[in-house]
Structure formats: structure tokens, C-alpha cells
Amino acid sequence: MRQFVLPDSWNGEPSCELSGREARRLSSVLRLAPGDGFPAVGADGQQYACTILAAGRATVTLSVLPAGRPDDSYMPDVRSSRGAAGSAAGSAAGSAGSASPADGISREFRPIPRLTLAVALLKGSKLDDVARAATEAGVTTILPLVTARSVPAGHAGGRLDRLRRIVAEARGQSGSATPTRVADPVTITDLVTGFAPDDGRKIGLFFHEAPLAQASIHRYCTGILDEIIACVGPEGGFDGREVSTLMASGFKPAWLGPTVLRAETAAVFAVASLRIVCLERSSWSMTESSE
Numbered sequence: 001m002r003q004f005v006l007p008d009s010w011n012g013e014p015s016c017e018l019s020g021r022e023a024r025r026l027s028s029v030l031r032l033a034p035g036d037g038f039p040a041v042g043a044d045g046q047q048y049a050c051t052i053l054a055a056g057r058a059t060v061t062l063s064v065l066p067a068g069r070p071d072d073s074y075m076p077d078v079r080s081s082r083g084a085a086g087s088a089a090g091s092a093a094g095s096a097g098s099a100s101p102a103d104g105i106s107r108e109f110r111p112i113p114r115l116t117l118a119v120a121l122l123k124g125s126k127l128d129d130v131a132r133a134a135t136e137a138g139v140t141t142i143l144p145l146v147t148a149r150s151v152p153a154g155h156a157g158g159r160l161d162r163l164r165r166i167v168a169e170a171r172g173q174s175g176s177a178t179p180t181r182v183a184d185p186v187t188i189t190d191l192v193t194g195f196a197p198d199d200g201r202k203i204g205l206f207f208h209e210a211p212l213a214q215a216s217i218h219r220y221c222t223g224i225l226d227e228i229i230a231c232v233g234p235e236g237g238f239d240g241r242e243v244s245t246l247m248a249s250g251f252k253p254a255w256l257g258p259t260v261l262r263a264e265t266a267a268v269f270a271v272a273s274l275r276i277v278c279l280e281r282s283s284w285s286m287t288e289s290s291e
Helices: 020-029 126-136 159-174 188-193 240-248 263-279
Strands: 015-019 037-041 047-055 059-066 114-120 141-146 202-207 227-232 252-254
Touching (some): 015 020, 020 047, 020 059, 114 263, 126 141, 126 159, 126 263, 141 159, 141 188, 202 240, 202 263, 227 263, 240 252
Parallel strands (some): 114 141, 114 227, 202 227, 202 252
Antiparallel strands (some): 037 047, 047 059
16 A cells, blocks of 8 residues: 545544554554554645554554645555654655665656546446556546436445445555545536636547557647646447537547447556646657648
């Protein structure tokens, strides 16, 4: 676990009382004891340094102090921070003595745009894996879509609560500094109503199995963007009316290649493609024709 996600019930006080699953995770699974320190993140995305003050069989009491670290920096495992609450602050990430997998390699991390993944409600547990991967990749918002071919909205029910638990766990495991949230389901009409391209600083893409793309993902993301909305349909994709609605509202079609991907695979591929392009945009040059 790269960081601990403080519970939503924590109100910003200098101490935090944990019970149940969260307490057992620290004391029994990670075997942390009084005096051990580790990094944490709040629901607002702020970074904190925690120290265990007391640990019992059912409850754990933490000291919680503000900290900070650059977005996308390497965060060592919670257990490697044991006994050093101060090292949980931002200055510790990647510092000498931390167990970074890239020791000796200097990397310049660049902030990526806010990324919303609008993904159709999928059958069974398929959306669980998408939510987990999207959180690890730093997606800002996971927006379930109700489409003509998706699972009906009425089936979402308790699945949203489950997705939010998965997101919290994924943030802890990955050390993501982005406070990923799972929004309530919307229709395509709802989605496009609030979308307006903003002078090249905001772009909406929808990934379609047919080669409708007017440009490559690289070209779409050439500019310095503030926000990207990436839409992925259900099994069978978006229907013709949905494609027309998206395009009429300024969304651009994107393509992931000639093979037909499962919806959950396409969602992960789309997020990965956008993240890599945005992280590395300063190191590649555009050579394709503008025609």
C-alpha cells in the first residue's frame, strides 16, 4: 500500500479514530504499531503524515499532520515508512534512502489534464476492474453512462457504493494523488449538455470500434489541455444516434486499432493511451500529415 486513504468521516482534526476494516488493515495486515508513521491522503486529495498513537484489537488512533508531495511522484510503500512519520511528508518521496524502483534515474513529472472517464454501465463485475485501473492511472472522475446497449440504470443500485470502495482501496494501493470520484450515472444527453470545448483547453473524445477518427490521439492532445473527457461505450459500442449526438456536441471520434476490444479492455486502453500521451507530450514531435 502506497498511502492510506483517510475515511470520509474524518473532519480535519489533528487525530483520527479508526475502527473495523480500516483499523484491522493497519494493525493486523500491515502490522503497524504505535510510533509507526506513514503517508495518507484525504478525501479532498490533500496529503497528510500519520503516526499511530494507539492500536488495539478493534480501534486505531492516528495523529494526522498536513504534508505534501508533487503530483505523480513516487510514493514508497507504507511499510517502508515505518517509524518515520516525517518521511511521509512530500519531501520524502523519491528522497535518498527511499526504495524507489528508479533509483539513480532522474524523471521530470508533468501534470496531466483532468481526465474524466465516461464509461457505459457494464455487466457483472466488469466495471470493478475499470474503476480500479482508472484510479491507479489518476483519472479524476469515473462517470457511468446509461446508453442504448448498456445495463439499465436501475441495475446500478448498490454497485456505485461498491465502486467507491474499490476506488478508495486503489488510491491507497497506488499512491495516486488524484482524488478520484465515482459520479452518479448519466445519459449521453446529460453528458453533452454540460460539455463545451474551451478554446483548445478542453476536449471530448469517444472511442469507437469503427475507424471514424479524424486524427490520432497524439494530434488530438497536441495542445496544453486542462481537461479531457473520454467516452467508452458498452459491448456493441455506441449506437448511431449516440454517435451523432456526441459528434454534434463537439466530441471527437478516437480509434484504438483494428481489433475489437471488450468494453472493459477498451476503457483501460483509452485511459492508458491518454495518460502516456499527456505525460510524454514534450518528448515526441508531430510528423503525420495534417490532411
